Amino acid sequence: MQRRTFIKKTAATSALISLSGVSLTSFTTTKERKITILHTNDVHSHIDPFPDNHPRNPAMGGVARRANLIEKIRKEETNVLLLDAGDIFQGTPYFNYYGGELEFKLMSMMKYDLATMGNHDFDNGIDGFYAQLPHANFEFVSANYDFKNTKLDGIVKPYKVFIKEGIKIGVFGLGVQLEGLVDKNLYKETIYNNPIEIATDITKQLKETEKCDLIICLSHLGFDYKNEADKPSDIKLAALTQDIDLIIGGHTHTFLDKPIIKTNKAGKQVVVNQVGAYGINLGRIDFYLSDDSKYISQEKNIIVQ
Amino acid sequence: MTFKSKNTNSLYTIFVTTLTLLSVLSCKTNATRTYLIEGKKIEVNASYEKNQAIESFILPYREHINNDLDSVLSFSPETLDKSKGEWQSNIGNFMADACMELANPVFLKQQNKSIDIVLLNSGGIRSIIPKGNITKRNAFEVMPFENSLIVVALKGEQIKAMAQHIITEKKPHPLNGLKIVINKDNQIIKILFKEEVINPSKTYYVATSDYLANGGDNMTFFLKNEGVFDLNYKIRNVLIDYFYKYKTIEPSNLQRIIKE
Numbered sequence: 195m196q197r198r199t200f201i202k203k204t205a206a207t208s209a210l211i212s213l214s215g216v217s218l219t220s221f222t223t224t225k226e227r228k229i230t231i232l233h234t235n236d237v238h239s240h241i242d243p244f245p246d247n248h249p250r251n252p253a254m255g256g257v258a259r260r261a262n263l264i265e266k267i268r269k270e271e272t273n274v275l276l277l278d279a280g281d282i283f284q285g286t287p288y289f290n291y292y293g294g295e296l297e298f299k300l301m302s303m304m305k306y307d308l309a310t311m312g313n314h315d316f317d318n319g320i321d322g323f324y325a326q327l328p329h330a331n332f333e334f335v336s337a338n339y340d341f342k343n344t345k346l347d348g349i350v351k352p353y354k355v356f357i358k359e360g361i362k363i364g365v366f367g368l369g370v371q372l373e374g375l376v377d378k379n380l381y382k383e384t385i386y387n388n389p390i391e392i393a394t395d396i397t398k399q400l401k402e403t404e405k406c407d408l409i410i411c412l413s414h415l416g417f418d419y420k421n422e423a424d425k426p427s428d429i430k431l432a433a434l435t436q437d438i439d440l441i442i443g444g445h446t447h448t449f450l451d452k453p454i455i456k457t458n459k460a461g462k463q464v465v466v467n468q469v470g471a472y473g474i475n476l477g478r479i480d481f482y483l484s485d486d487s488k489y490i491s492q493e494k495n496i497i498v499q
Numbered sequence: 500m501t502f503k504s505k506n507t508n509s510l511y512t513i514f515v516t517t518l519t520l521l522s523v524l525s526c527k528t529n530a531t532r533t534y535l536i537e538g539k540k541i542e543v544n545a546s547y548e549k550n551q552a553i554e555s556f557i558l559p560y561r562e563h564i565n566n567d568l569d570s571v572l573s574f575s576p577e578t579l580d581k582s583k584g585e586w587q588s589n590i591g592n593f594m595a596d597a598c599m600e601l602a603n604p605v606f607l608k609q610q611n612k613s614i615d616i617v618l619l620n621s622g623g624i625r626s627i628i629p630k631g632n633i634t635k636r637n638a639f640e641v642m643p644f645e646n647s648l649i650v651v652a653l654k655g656e657q658i659k660a661m662a663q664h665i666i667t668e669k670k671p672h673p674l675n676g677l678k679i680v681i682n683k684d685n686q687i688i689k690i691l692f693k694e695e696v697i698n699p700s701k702t703y704y705v706a707t708s709d710y711l712a713n714g715g716d717n718m719t720f721f722l723k724n725e726g727v728f729d730l731n732y733k734i735r736n737v738l739i740d741y742f743y744k745y746k747t748i749e750p751s752n753l754q755r756i757i758k759e
Contacts, residue, residue: 227531241560241561242557254544256549258551258553258557259543260543261550261553262547262549263541263543263547265550288560288564291560303552303553304553317645360531407533450540451540453539467538467540473543474543475543476541477538477540478539478540479536479537482533482534482537483531489532489534490532494532494533494535494536496536496537496538497535497538498537499538499539
């Protein structure tokens with residue numbers, strides 16, 4: 195009897211607490227939230243900075259510097275997501291000697307939240323990738339690679355939903371066609387599905403079932419293929435789908451001066467970004483969200499610099 | 500712990516319920532929406548201090564790699580460079596001969612057959628080997644990629660196409676096992692394997708990189724083949740093993756393409 199009353203009271207109290215926390219304040223003020231997305235792609239085992247006398251990228255990049263930059267941003271912002279768009283592996287002896295162990299350990303130290311798989315992440319085979327996963331404190335997503343007949347079944351999921359200050363952020367992954375690019379002995383029974391079709395299904399699921407406020411695609415498809423009309427790319431993905439807010443790309447090592455804005459199938463704007471390669475740049479996209487009614491009929495502003 | 504009477508509690512529940520309803524009814528249920536997006540790229544340059552925790556974590560890995568890469572394995576009395584020589588280079592001869600010598604026992608064990616010819620591509624040689632001590636780092640610089648050796652079974656007809664490709668491209672591709680005789684106008688006079696003219700219907704076993712075996716660098720003659728055998732032997736490891744085996748690297752200057 196006493197217990198029943200207590201439970202009821204507790205429920206009511208917590209309802210009151212949550213009311214004063216959320217609904218009550220909404221009578222007077224609106225709720226503003228900011229989500230900061232930081233991203234890299236095609237780092238290719240570039241753990242050390244380029245040498246000072248490097249002809250193209252002197253003294254650029256390096257994990258120790260990136261870590262400090264990220265730490266600085268984390269001190270300034272509450273809701274940070276740190277993402278990677280694939281090809282973490284291959285490019286320096288660190289990979290040849292340690293098979294990706296150090297790359298994953300350092301990304302874990304920097305508190306990466308999520309990554310997708312690039313073609314080079316298969317360079318030591320599905321088994322080699324799987325063997326390094328214990329060193330990663332973050333997960334991998336890929337929606338169009340079907341891993342059901344491989345070791346990665348159930349490990350690499352299609353998407354992951356993050357909740358930051360009540361904002362639901364759905365992040366899904368897309369990978370490039372492996373046939374002709376990666377040896378079959380390495381990717382084994384991984385099935386590549388059409389990324390545009392998969393993206394259409396996944397975004398619907400993230401929007402309607404998961405009720406995501408933001409949808410981000412981590413893509414290793416490549417930015418744009420002007421001479422290959424049928425080849426899926428980030429530019430095509432942006433134009434042929436809807437409800438994606440941000441496409442973070444990789445694979446083509448495209449050094450964009452700034453993020454670009456494309457119009458999607460529904461006439462809405464999508465931000466597409468890719469930050470070259472080798473950890474030379476860190477991409478940063480800030481989303482400002484509000485439940486203020488004044489924004490209802492207004493198209494969002496996008497400022498890229 | 501004290502509890503309020505049941506009566507008070509009910510009133511309290513009603514109050515909260517009313518409040519909840521009130522809040523739902525009187526406030527518009529506005530969906531959260533993005534009203535602004537800011538995007539930029541941040542250059543990771545020397546203006547950022549190095550994170551010391553990260554830096555000291557990397558250090559033992561870096562030192563181990565550097566010690567290993569810089570340990571001296573062999574010696575080169577001269578600089579090996581692919582730009583030295585028109586039809587073949589000293590580095591190309593060294594690589595093709597090393598592949599033949601070290602990969603043949605692997606193929607013999609695997610398929611009970613011998614490699615007849617080795618062909619790599621000049622473009623795949625990514626660095627010179629300077630005169631002096633040779634370290635593992637040299638092998639990584641020459642062959643930074645993970646390419647491994649593949650043996651492709653080709654009919655003599657395809658060997659002819661291969662010889663024609665080499666002569667047409669006029670690049671010093673690493674070659675072993677084949678002798679191509681050309682005239683002064685760069686036309687093929689004869690193609691010899693062990694001093695015998697290539698037989699169009701006979702099968703020859705050609706070791707090459709997996710990249711070229713798949714038709715890379717326009718070597719499409721590999722695609723019409725009688726079978727492929729993966730040796731699972733990285734070309735870089737062939738070089739490293741060869742450096743371990745020989746204290747001095749002296750490439751053969753045997754002519755593989757002979758101009759009459």
